[in-house]
Amino acid sequence: MAPPSAADGLGTRLRHARMVRHMTLKALAEAAGCSESLLSKVEGGHATPSLAMLHKLAIALDTNIAALLSAPAVTSSPVQRASERPSVRFPAARAATPSAKSRRAEGSITLERLVVPSPGQLLQGDIHVLEPLARSDEQIHHIGEELGYVLEGELELTLGDQSYSLKAGDSFYFPSTEPHSYRNPGDAVTRILWVNTPPTF
Incomplete structure (x- = not known):
């Protein structure tokens, strides 16, 4: 089974993080050094940013890549199969x-x-x-x-x-x-x- 794309769920979490911080699409794009068009595609789940670009977006949003990529853990098990x-x-x-x-x-x-x-x-x-x-x-x-x-x-x-x-x-x-x-x-x-x-x- 192929691993999920980095775009899976990323766009929704990225948009949520941006809106919670009251940032416009333009403001985040400028802070991360990318185009509004690219950012819009990422938020819509139609594009996947590189690791470097995702890092810049995370910094601009005062968060980390892990928070943007992962839904909260739903298990308390110390073991990962x-x-x-x-x-x-x-x-x-x-x-x-x-x-x-x-x-x-x-x-x-x-x-x-x-x-x-x-x-x-x-x-x-x-x-x-x-x-x-x-x-x-x-x-x-x-x-x-x-x-x-x-x-x-x-x-x-x-x-x-x-x-x-x-x-x-x-x-x-x-x-x-x-x-x-x-x-x-x-x-x-x-x-x-x-x-x-x-x-x-």
Whole structure:
């Protein structure tokens, strides 16, 4: 069964968050650096933003990506079964200088939720699944800390101006205030156990 699109329920929660803050479509679009047209499509469930754009929208709304993507947890069970793990798929990031080859080659990113986000939660854990050549788009930064462990495949992690090549078995840690991005430089799927606090995605 294919994971749900990031657009599933996102538009409704995004519109609700905007209206609660008494922001117009134009004001939010300007704050996030996107067009009103794109934002309208996202709210209507007709477009899916990149991770970087969703991060900007979350900042502009003084919330986090997890709150925009996830309905409140309906279970108090401390166990999340693999067969019931929710996941969110993001489309391929757009290349800075797009070409027909890059548009065909770049893959998507799927976040498999290890914990369903809930209000007041301080820790978030996901498995980031990167298709070949998938990347997180532009660098982002925010409050918090992050650590990860490469389960399989290759990972290129960029922190500021420094890039690091990691393979299965390697781990990383960095303060989230450091501008960061990542990509799968290989031709096989990469899976990363990724934990951050406070919840961001």
